[in-house]
Amino acid sequence: MSKVRVLVGTKKGAFILTSDGRRRKWSVDGPHFGGWEIYHLKGSPADPNRLYASQSSGWFGQLVQRSNDGGRTWEPVGNAFAYDGVAGTHQWYDGTAHPWEFKRVWHLEPSLTDPEVVFAGVEDAALFRSADGGKTWRELSGLRGHGSGPRWQPGAGGMCLHTVLLDPVDPARMFIAISAAGAFRTDDHGTTWKPINRGLRSEHIPDPAAEVGHCVHRIAMHASRPRTLFMQKHWDIMRSDDAGDSWREVSGNLPSDFGFPIEVHAHEPETVYVVPIKSDSEHYPPEGKLRVYRSRTGGNEWEALTEGLPQRDCFVNVLRDSMAVDSLDPCGVYFGTTGGQVYVSADGGDKWEAAVRDLPAVLSVEVQTLP
């Protein structure tokens, strides 16, 4: 029977949850790297036992850890993230020029085909690539250098490159997203990039339809349709069917279109999940009810999924990297909260159970489906 391994990054360490294909009983292993912030950990699609973890703290900075045995043991690899050439400046919150400074790794995205290749999305926003299993890192500086970099500005959480999507059909194509610069695409392995924000509107910026400056929270894609992208923006759920060249809003009947994660069902490319959050200052669910919303129509028409989720007095948040799906049938959906719960649905979202309830605040959730 298949198994699932859930990789959970928290404010105070990493946890690995495992279950069989029924996804009812969970064993919890951890904390790994206790006391450290684990912004993200993820396994290689090409070698599920190769894991990468971003380990950081306000005291001791950034490390990257690597496992070759599915998270039983770890070894630190490289943490030299040097911007290519003269780092230059971006806009600070007050509009002044501010030097680019490395702060942390938000997201690690292993290659779809080579366990030694991994991408790191970092704050201040840049994309790095390692071809030696994380030992050394090289910036793909065409992203910052494409022209709009000096106009990028941090969101409230910092100027982070938090999303990296690898096109499963075209290995030269990648998508990334930055708060608060927007989404970008490369079609040449990361050498050159273009902003893909046409159709986004953000009322809080001077030019609501600007090329850059949008606070994109997350982008998701189904592997069978890499030209179709779904986006949770600061406000608004957006959809593109031309690889990001244009976007249209599909927020529809959601109680709030603010939120952080967005995810696509493993087998139904038009089934999308979001977790509405009340507002950008009130980072908790509307009415104190934790509800995942599912659209089976690629957006616009959304249904609340509530069975097994707290429907009163719930004021947690669900962060952008904290939702994932497995590839079993029926598809499992997972998300973690800032209250330390990791919720699991083994039936595509109809019913939910907590796999674990009392972890530190969850920063990220990834799922591996294992034979």
Place this chain on the structure above:
Amino acid sequence: MIRVVLPAHLRNLARVDGEVALEIQGPATQRSILDAVEAAYPVLCGTIRDRSTRRRRAFVRFFACGEDVSHEPEDTPLPEPIAAGKEPFLVIGAIAGG
């Protein structure tokens, strides 16, 4: 030998228990001690001093013979008991929340 006490998180990273003892070249200074620490335990590169600026990380402090020397110039010779190995050089994570 210079004696260095590292904070618990860095001892875990370096996989050492208790103090570490290091040979250094030339006078005992913050720079020479930290260079020796990083040479002996490369995993600690970037955790005490910033990788790019080589400056002390903001929430790390250095103590010698009961004195906070964090703001002293990096090449100032440390007190004789440190150089002689009678007292350890302390690397401390600042007491701050989070």
